[in-house]
Amino acid sequence: MLIGILKKAVKEAIKRWGKIPHWEVFSFDITVPPSEKLGDYATNAALLLAKEVGETPQKVAEELLPYLEQEGIAERIEIARGGFINFFLKQEILEKVIRAVNSQGDEYGFPNIGGGKRVQIEFVSANPTGPLSVAHGRGAVIGDVLANLFSRLGYEVSREYYINDYGSQIDAFAKSIYARYAQLWGKDVPIPEDGYKGDYVKDLAVRIREELGDKLLDLSEENLRVFKERGVELMVDSHKRTLERFGVKFDNWFKESSLHKASQVQKTLEVLRDKGLIFEMDGALWFRSTLFGDDKDRVLVRSDGTFTYFAADLAYHRDKFERGFARVIDIWGPDHYGYVGRMMAGIRALGYGEEWLRILIFQVVRLVREGELIMMSKREGEFVTLDELVDEVGKDAARFFYLLRTLDSPLDFDMTLAVKQAPENPVYYVQYAHTRIHSILREAEKRGIELENVFSANLELLKEEKEKALIKKLGEFPTLVGITHSSLEPYNIVRYSLELAKIFHNFYEMHRVITDDEELTNARLQLMMATIRVLRNCLSLLGVEAPEKM
RNA sequence: GCGCCCGUAGCUCAACCUGGAUAGAGCGUUGGCCUGCGGAGCCAAAGGCUACAGGUUCAAAUCCUGUCGGGCGCGCCA
Secondary structure, X not given: OHHHHXXXXXXXXXXXXXXXXXXXXXXXXXXXXXXXXXXXXXXXXXXXXXXXXXXXXXXXXXXXXXXXXXXXXXXXXXXXXXXXXXEEEOXXXXXXXXXXXXXXXXXXXXXXXXXXXXXXXXXXXXXOOOOOEXXXXXXXXXXXXXHHHHHHOOOEEEEEEEEOOOOHHHHHHHHHHHHHHHHHOOOOOOOOOOOOOOHHHHHHHXXXXXXXOOOOOOOOHHHHHHHHHHHHHHHHHHHHHHHHHOOOOOOEEEEHHHHHHOOHHHHHHHHHHXXXXXXXXXXXXXXXXXXXXXXXXXXXXXXXXXXXXXXXXXXXXXXXXXXXXXXXXXXXXXXXXXXXXXXXXXXXXXXXXXXXXXXXXXXXXXXXXXXXXXXXXXXXXXXXXXXXXXXXXXXXXXXXXXXXXXXXXXXXEEHHHHHOOOOOOHHHHHXXXXXXXXXXXXXXXXXXXXXXXXXXXXXXXXXXXXXXXXXHHHHOHHHHHHHHHHHOOOHHHHXXXXXXXXXXXXXXXXXXXXXXXXXXXXXXXXXXXXXXXXXXXXHHXXXXXXXXXX
């Protein structure tokens, strides 16, 4: 909010300075100076304007200065070496932040920029042939937090999960369950070469035996279909349960098979054929994706007449478009990296415009315990599931830790640290800040202070450096929201919450809130109310609890 | 071989897209801080030729080229 105010002021000053006609579209930065001695905020506007008008930055800054001063937001404005302009904000501007937070409450920082526009976020979308892994967990949190954010910003958000319940891997899955099922009846049926060997397949077989007895013993087409459908259903149910424990709920579970049933894959093929983008080669049907930026053309129909996964995925995205989503975000794991090019080519070919779809790829997750990497091999059936991770570290720590790195960065998930009740554990650090503030408010009420009354306190009394730092940080929350909205990096929220917690703890150690000075106490309580508000807004975006006691 | 990504403090990472001030955090290390709102906390210090070499620029961790080192992709798999 402070940065917004400054941006507006600088823009206004540039306008009245009058040397560039396109002042309205001219863009510059508001930054935090390297040292707080230099100022509260700074702008590089003069450096950039210097280039435009062919003057030195210093000279431009000097010319701009009187106009900036007229804006009346700073008690002091300084021109630094090199042409940076530094602002020392007026106290009354800082006070505005606290008032805004306390009056807007959980709306603070969330303007309605979505205006009800429909956005779909598709994530996790794990194959229904095995339990969710820790990698799926990363995608789950990223998608869920982005969905939270977009929905707070006034978008109508739909969280969608795509179920790959079609194709050869599902057939292998069904046969694997059948093998386990037959084994339960003492038959020696081996699991197929490309089958699934994990113990969970046995559990599925047991479950199906309970439901249907021995009716499925001969491997007919019809019986295999039962294993397929029931197996997928049970698997999807278990995914659903795991995700709910993890705080993630989907609005729509979309089956790939529904596209095939409704001939949507065939229809999509026809759409591309009408555009002249389909050709035949080696007995297969190809999509000329190279015309749209892909590095090679792609097969849509194999020479045996079956559709590729890609063909179905094109139909899926066509379906998303026809459902009327203004914007779609797909969140994929690192193994799909090579898939982005062809998907985007498909989107362009279908004429949806590349702004419409955004594909986010996150990097691998590795688990670390006691400083040692936990090796996981899917083939051996030895891997830690998302369920086990949540069992071990809890929902809050799991969600928070998943967001400790940018999407681009591989994540080493430190399970030992995640459960540690110690200051070096970042999630406890942030939650503890919340608890501490809550404890202060509790203490105030115990002493008979009406918290409703502190809103009329005189905020001019908040003159300490730590108080100012805290207020500035609170004022940056809307900026953070804006940055996350455009960068699609939920990591930013985690980092901000850590910074805010740090500044609060810092303040807490230096100053008491509740003192004999009634006016000062009230002013500081008002600051605490604002801080706890913003902290809660952060944690609610992250889907992490804000405990009152720990 | 072709293509893409990465190389920043002892460790794990930000900042790179959109070039700007003294390259930031956390952990770890060292040294301090509890008679009052929760010490699950705070403060301070040390620690960097941003892999290397060129180039562009008034200005490069950031943009360009090359070298070295690491990872990934290059199926009519999903």
